[in-house]
Amino acid sequence: MASSAPPLKFPNSVSSSTKKRRKFSDLPSIAPTGKNWRPSTVVVAGINGHPQINGSGALRVAFQGAPGAYSEFAAKTASPACTTIPCRAFADAIDAVERGRADRAILPVESTMEGTALRNYDLLLRHDLRIVQEINLFVHYCLLAMPGVRPGELRRVISHPMALAHCGRALSHLGLRREPVEDTAGAVEMLRSNHLLDTAAIASPRAAVLYGLDVLAHGLQDESWNVTRFLLLSKTPTGPPQEPAGAGLKTSLVIAHRGGSMMVLLKVLSAFSKRNINLTKLEVINSSNEGEAPVMILDVRGRGSLRAFPHVLYVDFEGSTEESKVKEAIDEISSFSVFVRILGCYTADTNVYDLQ
Numbered sequence: 001m002a003s004s005a006p007p008l009k010f011p012n013s014v015s016s017s018t019k020k021r022r023k024f025s026d027l028p029s030i031a032p033t034g035k036n037w038r039p040s041t042v043v044v045a046g047i048n049g050h051p052q053i054n055g056s057g058a059l060r061v062a063f064q065g066a067p068g069a070y071s072e073f074a075a076k077t078a079s080p081a082c083t084t085i086p087c088r089a090f091a092d093a094i095d096a097v098e099r100g101r102a103d104r105a106i107l108p109v110e111s112t113m114e115g116t117a118l119r120n121y122d123l124l125l126r127h128d129l130r131i132v133q134e135i136n137l138f139v140h141y142c143l144l145a146m147p148g149v150r151p152g153e154l155r156r157v158i159s160h161p162m163a164l165a166h167c168g169r170a171l172s173h174l175g176l177r178r179e180p181v182e183d184t185a186g187a188v189e190m191l192r193s194n195h196l197l198d199t200a201a202i203a204s205p206r207a208a209v210l211y212g213l214d215v216l217a218h219g220l221q222d223e224s225w226n227v228t229r230f231l232l233l234s235k236t237p238t239g240p241p242q243e244p245a246g247a248g249l250k251t252s253l254v255i256a257h258r259g260g261s262m263m264v265l266l267k268v269l270s271a272f273s274k275r276n277i278n279l280t281k282l283e284v285i286n287s288s289n290e291g292e293a294p295v296m297i298l299d300v301r302g303r304g305s306l307r308a309f310p311h312v313l314y315v316d317f318e319g320s321t322e323e324s325k326v327k328e329a330i331d332e333i334s335s336f337s338v339f340v341r342i343l344g345c346y347t348a349d350t351n352v353y354d355l356q
């Protein structure tokens with residue numbers, strides 16, 4: 001399917017693109033998966049054209065949650081032939097990669113409704129893993145209950161905090177007490193195994209089928225345009241994908257410093273703009289007020305120690321670390337920032353995958 005969608009615009013992200021955000025129904029590049037789990041547009045062989053890793057040929061991807069979680073769908077979208085490894089927490093998924101029990105970890109990092117999931121970005125910064133792929137997944141939420149339960153019998157709803165937040169208006173309307181749990185599919189599993197008749201879960205339609213629950217409502221999200229961006233992380237650097245002049249590639253950086261935050265921001269923007277490098281994300285974190293925790297970043301080049309910074313910029317831009325203008329921009333930024341780390345260089349995902 002065509003891959004001509006404009007860059008996604010996430011709230012709280014500053015994009016240099018002036019293109020208008022388009023509605024789901026307008027987008028030509030939606031890759032619907034139908035009832036068939038895998039979007040036909042995704043290349044089956046390996047990640048970014050890199051060879052599959054383990055003997056059986058299947059990439060092992062660790063994700064947070066029970067089978068049927070959105071992160072698992074995202075992993076299957078990235079690499080349809082992969083074996084997925086459920087983990088209790090995102091930190092466990094990262095740990096699985098660090099210890100070699102998995103080849104990749106998958107992490108939701110931002111959504112069109114909520115912006116950047118800073119806790120997950122924090123995790124990324126504390127570990128030495130590289131971003132090797134991004135996946136944009138259209139997230140549909142359903143209200144699920146035990147078979148035969150009617151809406152009037154429900155008192156509370158459980159789900160992942162992001163799902164509860166994305167469905168805030170609908171849940172207020174239903175008057176259900178909200179309780180966060182680790183993940184959406186885990187919530188469904190909890191209903192099933194504890195035979196909870198007064199509790200609903202928010203999860204995907206696939207989780208309903210997987211665990212045999214009734215779908216009481218579809219499309220529960222407050223906004224119809226609800227896309228989550230996931231990153232696939234690897235321990236082994238795969239190197240920038242080989243594309244002529246960095247075409248279709250994206251690089252993610254973290255820039256950290258200790259003071260003069262506006263000045264640094266302006267200088268960073270200037271380093272990119274004078275080289276015509278298009279930013280696709282800019283997130284500014286300031287935690288210099290008393291009582292605010294600094295951002296902890298693993299210094300992968302130095303002694304491998306964690307360093308604390310009050311001012312951090314997350315920057316994604318179009319281009320590859322192999323391009324000379326990108327190297328120059330990074331060198332210039334390194335000359336006035338305390339710390340710069342390349343989080344990954346990978347193929348930009350211009351599709352939005354729809355798993356319904």
Ligand SMILES: O=C(O)C(=O)Cc1ccccc1
Pocket residue numbers: 064065068069070071072108139160162163182183184185228
């Ligand atoms: O809980 C899940 O299913 C996840 O994979 C995390 C999540 C939750 C809501 C939207 C996207 C990802």
